[in-house]
Amino acid sequence: MTTAPAPIDAALGDAQLESFWMPFTPNRQFKTNPRLFVAAEGMHYIKPDGARVLDAMAGLWCVNAGHGQRRIVEAIQAQAARLDFVSSFQMSHPAAFELAARIAAIAPEGLDHVFFTNSGSESVDTALKIARAYHRARGQGERIRFISRARAYHGMGWGGLSVSGLSRHRRDFGPLLPEIDHLPHTHDPERAAFSRGQPQWGVHFADELEKLLALHDPATVAAVIVEPVTGSGGVLPPPVGYLERLREICDHHGILLIFDEVITGFGRVGGAFAANAFGVTPDIITCAKGMTNGAVPMGGVIVHSNIHGAMMSGAPGIELFHGYTYSAHPLACAAALAALDVYAEQDLFGRAQRIAPLWEKAVHALRQAPHVIDIRNIGLLAAIDLKPRDGAPGARGSECANRCFADGVLIRGSSDTLVLSPPLIISEEQIEAVFRTIRQALDALE
Numbered sequence: 001m002t003t004a005p006a007p008i009d010a011a012l013g014d015a016q017l018e019s020f021w022m023p024f025t026p027n028r029q030f031k032t033n034p035r036l037f038v039a040a041e042g043m044h045y046i047k048p049d050g051a052r053v054l055d056a057m058a059g060l061w062c063v064n065a066g067h068g069q070r071r072i073v074e075a076i077q078a079q080a081a082r083l084d085f086v087s088s089f090q091m092s093h094p095a096a097f098e099l100a101a102r103i104a105a106i107a108p109e110g111l112d113h114v115f116f117t118n119s120g121s122e123s124v125d126t127a128l129k130i131a132r133a134y135h136r137a138r139g140q141g142e143r144i145r146f147i148s149r150a151r152a153y154h155g156m157g158w159g160g161l162s163v164s165g166l167s168r169h170r171r172d173f174g175p176l177l178p179e180i181d182h183l184p185h186t187h188d189p190e191r192a193a194f195s196r197g198q199p200q201w202g203v204h205f206a207d208e209l210e211k212l213l214a215l216h217d218p219a220t221v222a223a224v225i226v227e228p229v230t231g232s233g234g235v236l237p238p239p240v241g242y243l244e245r246l247r248e249i250c251d252h253h254g255i256l257l258i259f260d261e262v263i264t265g266f267g268r269v270g271g272a273f274a275a276n277a278f279g280v281t282p283d284i285i286t287c288a289k290g291m292t293n294g295a296v297p298m299g300g301v302i303v304h305s306n307i308h309g310a311m312m313s314g315a316p317g318i319e320l321f322h323g324y325t326y327s328a329h330p331l332a333c334a335a336a337l338a339a340l341d342v343y344a345e346q347d348l349f350g351r352a353q354r355i356a357p358l359w360e361k362a363v364h365a366l367r368q369a370p371h372v373i374d375i376r377n378i379g380l381l382a383a384i385d386l387k388p389r390d391g392a393p394g395a396r397g398s399e400c401a402n403r404c405f406a407d408g409v410l411i412r413g414s415s416d417t418l419v420l421s422p423p424l425i426i427s428e429e430q431i432e433a434v435f436r437t438i439r440q441a442l443d444a445l446e
Contacts, residue, residue: 012036035405040067043423043430045410054409056422056434061231061263062289065342066423072295072338079334088116088328096328099336103302106272106340108281113308115320116328117299120262120288121155124225126301127284128159129322131223131256134307137314143222143255144179147212151185151233154225154260163225166233181216183208183226187236189385193374194367195237196360202239209249218253223284228274231263234417235376235383243280256283256307262299266290267343267424269379270353277379283307293339298332348424352380358428362435363420369442371396380426384418384438389446396445403441409434 017031037053039046043066045053058064065072079095086093100114115130117123128146135143148154148163155161161170162177165185170176184205192199213221228243230236250257264274265287271277273285284307288299311319326332343349356379363382366372374385389396394415401413411434412419418438422430 042066042068043426052408053405054430054433054437056409056411056420056426058290058421058423059294060289061268061421062294064266064268064290064424065293065339065346065348066425069293069338069342071342072293072335075334075338076295076331079331083330085330087325089323092328093330093333095330095333095337099328099333099340102337102340103287103300106276107285107302108273108275110281110304110306111285111302112305113303115301115303116332117288117301118297118324118326118329118332119155119299120260120286121157121160121299122324123262123286123288123299123301124154124160124163124260125157126322127225127258127260127286128163128223130284130301130303130307130311130320131258133320134256134310135222137310140219140254142220145181145216145221146179147181147183147209147221147224149183149185149226149230151187151230151236152182152225152227152260153230153232154227155262179220181212183212183224185230185233185236186239186242187230187234187376189374192239194364195376196364197378198237199239203241203245205239206242206245206249209246213249213253218255221253221255223256223258224250225258225260227260227263228278228280229264229269229378229381231381231421232414232419234385234414235378235381235419237376237378238278243278247280247282250283258282258284258286260286262286262288263381263421264379266339267349267352268381268421270349270356272349291339292332292335293342295339296329296332296335297326298329298336346425352424355424355426355428355431356380358431359426362431366435366439366442369439371442371445380422380424382420384420386416386418386442388416400438400441400445403444404437407437407440409437411438 037045038048043055045055103114104112117126146163148165150165152165154164162180165182186202186205192201247257259275259282261273269277275281283304285302292298359380360377363377364375371386373387376383386396397413397416401411404411
């Protein structure tokens with residue numbers, strides 16, 4: 001076992017703490033008792049005092065191969081010394097083209113062109129713009145509407161926030177983009193509680209799309225965007241047949257189907273993408289997070305050849321007036337190429353499939369634990385719903401996550417849902433440690 005590093009002086013003054021306006025954080029509360037890490041290795045974060053914290057969230061759904069993979073670290077170092085930056089506006093570098101080809105090779109057949117971004121949020125906004133531009137290129141510029149789903153999270157860009165279905169995320173920033181509607185989510189605990197993998201009940205939720213199309217006119221709809229597995233909205237696996245039915249309806253009406261795979265991409269549910277795992281091919285896939293193992297910010301939009309071909313058929317010139325200064329950044333490309341090597345050489349996508357039954361058994365062993373009212377899992381994802389405390393919704397989930405952290409395990413408390421998404425390298429012993437710690441925390445809760 002690797003020896004814990006010596007303690008590090010990570011003390012910060014009040015002025016230093018105050019300067020950083022932290023994202024998705026109660027800043028005033030955090031800065032009274034900062035939670036800081038100074039290193040990471042394998043399955044663990046390391047605190048300033050040298051204590052280790054077992055990472056059951058893969059950072060934030062993204063460190064799929066575990067922390068500190070030497071191949072990725074060394075690739076970034078070498079790239080920084082060789083070529084630190086070049087724009088991809090009418091120039092680029094070889095690694096960008098190599099990476100695009102390698103991603104296309106593991107994506108579902110037909111999705112063979114990749115547009116690079118810097119995050120999942122940028123990927124979603126890019127995909128929405130491509131969808132509208134595609135229809136306009138085909139003489140159907142009236143197709144401007146997007147349909148998403150309740151409880152969906154599609155990032156924090158203006159377009160992604162508009163199609164997201166989490167009310168608290170949207171509340172402070174409206175009005176958002178018009179011409180948006182939402183399907184119902186697929187979670188019904190009265191009929192499909194404690195589901196293991198894809199629920200057998202619920203395919204009919206896909207038929208709600210036909211009702212929305214009857215309301216809005218399908219000829220005005222550009223795309224339907226869904227997470228194959230709802231992530232931040234509570235880990236909701238698709239009912240059996242649900243994604244297939246969405247694909248069928250979209251095909252019938254000439255509507256693009258976008259899979260937001262920012263979380264599910266790169267092995268999280270067993271295949272390179274959830275589209276591979278579920279056997280349903282969308283027209284566009286958005287990705288990020290596990291793309292570089294979280295080491296350098298990067299995202300991508302994988303586009304079907306039919307869409308790319310339509311965009312290339314116009315007059316000579318710039319086909320898509322869109323991009324980012326850091327699209328295909330050399331360090332990000334180096335990290336992503338190395339991450340793909342690590343995933344392949346360590347067979348981590350296959351490993352996720354093999355260890356998923358142990359993960360499922362361990363999480364569902366909490367079914368009779370105090371306060372638990374539902375459990376869902378698929379691949380190396382899981383969610384545990386807790387009964388809200390009277391008069392204090394969200395408090396029980398937050399307290400449970402904090403107790404777990406104090407006992408050396410990092411999970412995510414999202415309101416009264418405990419969310420787990422560990423690195424794909426997690427061992428059987430570490431799985432047992434994660435759920436033993438959660439059980440102890442639940443036992444201690446009021």
